[in-house]
Amino acid sequence: xxxxxxxxxxxxxxxxxxxxxxxxxxxxxxxxxxxxxxxxxxxxxxxxxxxxxxxxxxxxxxxxxxxxxxxxxxxxxxxxxxxxxxxxxxxxxxxxxxxxxxxxxxxxxxxxxxxxxxxxxxxxxxxxxxxxxxxxxxxxxxxxxxxxxxxxx
Numbered sequence: 114x115x116x117x118x119x120x121x122x123x124x125x126x127x128x129x130x131x132x133x134x135x136x137x138x139x140x141x142x143x144x145x146x147x148x149x150x151x152x153x154x155x156x157x158x159x160x161x162x163x164x165x166x167x168x169x170x171x172x173x174x175x176x177x178x179x180x181x182x183x184x185x186x187x188x189x190x191x192x193x194x195x196x197x198x199x200x201x202x203x204x205x206x207x208x209x210x211x212x213x214x215x216x217x218x219x220x221x222x223x224x225x226x227x228x229x230x231x232x233x234x235x236x237x238x239x240x241x242x243x244x245x246x247x248x249x250x251x252x253x254x255x256x257x258x259x260x261x262x263x264x265x266x
Contacts (some may be wrong), residue, residue: 119261120148123229125220125250128190129155135265136194140202140234145185148230149206150198153223154191155216156184180213187211217253224260232262 124130124139136152141246159180188211195209208227212219224232234251252263 119143119146119231120234121151121152121227121229122146122148123151123220123224123227124233125155125235125254126152126191126194127215128193129235129237131237131265133235135233135235135263136198137261138265139231140198140205142231143205143232144202147261149208150189150202151223151227152194152207152209153199153220154187154194154209154211155219156171156180156187156211156213157216158214159183174190184211184213218248220250220254221258226251226256229260232258232260234262234264236264236266 119142122139122143124132124136142148142249144180161178163238191209191211195207198205198207210227211224212223220232223229232254234254236251237249251262255262255264
């Protein structure tokens with residue numbers, strides 16, 4: 114029996130144009146290989162600047178509120194992506210996963226725990242000084258993962 118190389122494709126999705134292109138590519142590959150598609154949305158944790166102790170209680174509430182709003186937005190984007198896949202690729206088994214944390218780390222660990230055979234990610238094209246200072250999620254995933262990775266521009 115034919116065992117396709119890319120039978121379980123994990124795509125990192127955040128609702129951006131780059132991740133939409135990655136999802137489209139991943140879906141086409143899953144259809145071609147008669148594989149499964151795992152759509153992973155990672156809500157990054159809100160980081161706070163250094164503040165004084167008197168400001169902490171107010172900022173904690175604002176941070177929690179902002180984090181909840183981000184989680185809702187990512188959840189909505191993931192739901193829309195899953196619905197689009199069901200509509201355009203009804204024969205593909207699709208699983209959506211929403212997690213919170215460091216995107217690069219969770220993309221790598223989820224690909225391992227779900228036994229993904231390929232990771233597909235969008236590239237936002239952050240280069241130059243900004244890319245060097247901030248780093249990029251795709252660069253970090255490439256550096257820390259042993260699985261095949263496709264970066265879609």
